[in-house]
Amino acid sequence: MLDLKKWWLGAFMLGIITLLAACGGNTDHAEGGDKEKMVIGYFPNIDHAPAMVARENGYYEEKLGDDIELEYITFPDGGTFMAALKSGEIDAGLVGPGPVLNNFSNGADVKVLAGASSGGTVVVASEKSGVESVEDMAGKTFITPGIGCTHDVQFETYLQQLGNDELASSRIGGSLHHVTGNPASYPAMFESGKVDLAAVPEPWASILVDNGAKVIISTEEIAYGESLPNTVLVANNKLTEEKPELAAKLLEAHDESVAFINDNPEKAKKIAIDSIKDLTNQEMDAKIVAQAMSRVTYTTKVNEAVLKEFGNSSYELEFLKEAPEFDGLVADQE
Structure with a gap:
């Protein structure tokens, strides 16, 4: 841990x-x-x-x-x-x-x-989030390194392709709250419950998983993944x-x-x-x-x-x- x-x-x-x-x-x-x-x-x-x-x-x-x-x-x-x-x-x-x-x-x-x-981009959920699949993301808070950064666009494009308006950033009318921060701080933010999900580059995704987070969207699945x-x-x-x-x-x-x-x-x-x-x-x-x-x-x-x-x-x-x-x-x- x-x-x-x-x-x-x-x-x-x-x-x-x-x-x-x-x-x-x-x-x-x-x-x-x-x-x-x-x-x-x-x-x-x-x-x-x-x-x-x-x-x-x-x-x-x-x-x-x-x-x-x-x-x-x-x-x-x-x-x-x-x-x-x-x-x-x-x-x-x-x-x-x-x-x-x-x-x-x-x-x-x-x-x-x-x-x-x-x-290398992966979307993971914290143990405290209650998120087990994409369907559980509604109303949750996700974090990326920056607004409109590569990982943000990949994640939000993936959600957009699902065709469910609720599963989108509140910025464009959905229910997900978006915050940004340095990936090195994500483990502490997961532990504190401040964020539920992270669209994150490596090695931070693997570190979060090693600390108990769950992969919700893999590199192969996310938009433009490979x-x-x-x-x-x-x-x-x-x-x-x-x-x-x-x-x-x-x-x-x-x-x-x-x-x-x-x-x-x-x-x-x-x-x-x-x-x-x-x-x-x-x-x-x-x-x-x-x-x-x-x-x-x-x-x-x-x-x-x-x-x-x-x-x-x-x-x-x-x-x-x-x-x-x-x-x-x-x-x-x-």
């Missing part, structure tokens, strides 16, 4: 780490002597393992060269990541497609360079248009990292465990991480048609005010 005091500490530490990193990220990219700075962002989630592996194995440094000074910032959700990307606080990194599509449709200068992972790129490599247009050679080298490092994960799953698992421990002050059980990574496919491929369909779902769920147009979002795939 999970030590809740440690989880609260982990959630607190993650917030402090993110805040301190963000403060450091405000540095002018021209600082650092003759070196040019590049700032990369990612989350302490299993589907962001390509960034963890690339950082640990030195792939970014190797590909970008000695003239580039690298800095890393971690984020709790896609909204804060995209705000940092748009402001120039970070140059590139890994994030879910939901925030990318939402921001692109509102005029953000961003480019999807590649996929990073697919799958076809949607759950995490993508993105960059702002300042990098892709003004310094395409650096964007290309960043992509090479990313490709090498994804290949490493698929060729060396045990080593990748250890890197993920160590990285998440550094970021959250929590050491994940190897069996939990193995279960989490089994739900995720690491691939650089991006199915642009699925991304557009996913974006249309965001519009139908009223996360987007206008019908989206996504031409030019995805870089040409070789």
Whole structure:
């Protein structure tokens, strides 16, 4: 069973780490002597393992060269990541497609360079919720990392496809109450009874299940479960248009990292465990991480048609005010 005091500490530490990193990220990219700075962002989630592996194995440094000074910032959700990307606080990194599509449709200068992972989103219910199946969800409270985030859209699209108006967020006339929060805090929120359900990425889904939660909607069942790129490599247009050679080298490092994960799953698992421990002050059980990574496919491929369909779902769920147009979002795939 999970030590809740440690989880609260982990959630607190993650917030402090993110805040301190963000403060450091405000540095002018021209600082650092003759070196040019590049700032990369990612989350302490299993589907962001390509960034963890690339950082640990030195792939970014190797590909970008000695003239580039690298800095890393971690984020709790896609909204804060995209705000940092748009402001120039970070140059590139890994994030879910939901925030990318939402921001692109509102005029953000961003480019999807590649996929990073697919799958991994799971909807679980707490032991105290009384939820044993989807039919029991009416009137319950669910949590996601952000409003309109990838996992939120997947869950709400799944509910929409059921054709039961009651099984929808109260935001669009249903009975489910939606709240948001850092996934590291979900075990404590389940224990306190503040939330009943979570649409959550790995490893947090496996951790919740290990702590007694029940899987209600699996990765295979949820909307876009295995076809949607759950995490993508993105960059702002300042990098892709003004310094395409650096964007290309960043992509090479990313490709090498994804290949490493698929060729060396045990080593990748250890890197993920160590990285998440550094970021959250929590050491994940190897069996939990193995279960989490089994739900995720690491691939650089991006199915642009699925991304557009996913974006249309965001519009139908009223996360987007206008019908989206996504031409030019995805870089040409070789």
